[in-house]
Amino acid sequence: MSIFYPAMLRERIQYVTPDDLRSLGVEGILLDVDNTLTKFHSQELSDEVANWLKMMQDEGFKMTVVSNGFAKRVLPFTDKIGLDAVSLSCKPSPIGFWRGAKRLGLPRKKCVAIGDQIFTDVLGSKLAGVKMLLLMPIELEYNRPTILFRRRFEKGIVRRFREKHPERL
Numbered sequence: 001m002s003i004f005y006p007a008m009l010r011e012r013i014q015y016v017t018p019d020d021l022r023s024l025g026v027e028g029i030l031l032d033v034d035n036t037l038t039k040f041h042s043q044e045l046s047d048e049v050a051n052w053l054k055m056m057q058d059e060g061f062k063m064t065v066v067s068n069g070f071a072k073r074v075l076p077f078t079d080k081i082g083l084d085a086v087s088l089s090c091k092p093s094p095i096g097f098w099r100g101a102k103r104l105g106l107p108r109k110k111c112v113a114i115g116d117q118i119f120t121d122v123l124g125s126k127l128a129g130v131k132m133l134l135l136m137p138i139e140l141e142y143n144r145p146t147i148l149f150r151r152r153f154e155k156g157i158v159r160r161f162r163e164k165h166p167e168r169l
Ligand SMILES: [Mg+2]
Pocket: 032, 033, 034, 035, 036, 115, 116, 117
């Protein structure tokens, strides 16, 4: 099942520290948007997330966004946070992560994907050869039955991951 397991798990992005990322040996971050940086389909930027982005930039990490969302959903948000974006990335296809790493000018193994979904973010990052840090979703997608359906399987995988890898929590 290790193809579904991240290198590290945190509840929220603001709990990810520069030392966490340095322990993974990465210099670049490939960020998901929905339920990672903000709620599903929201344009709202919280102070916690804004401060985290600034802190990581100050610590020297390079960042870009890799999202499965349409450009019209993703770009207004990434304009707000001042980052480039690969939209419609078709995760778990690895292509979006490869484009993101190239844009940062870093080898894939020096990049970490941060996202909230196992069957897109974790699987895609494994296929792409980038590291993976999984977050818990900010809120469940009650109006998206397909995502909600997958969440049930994710719950079981995360439970087993927590039991098996307490050192990655
Ligand atoms: Mg997401």
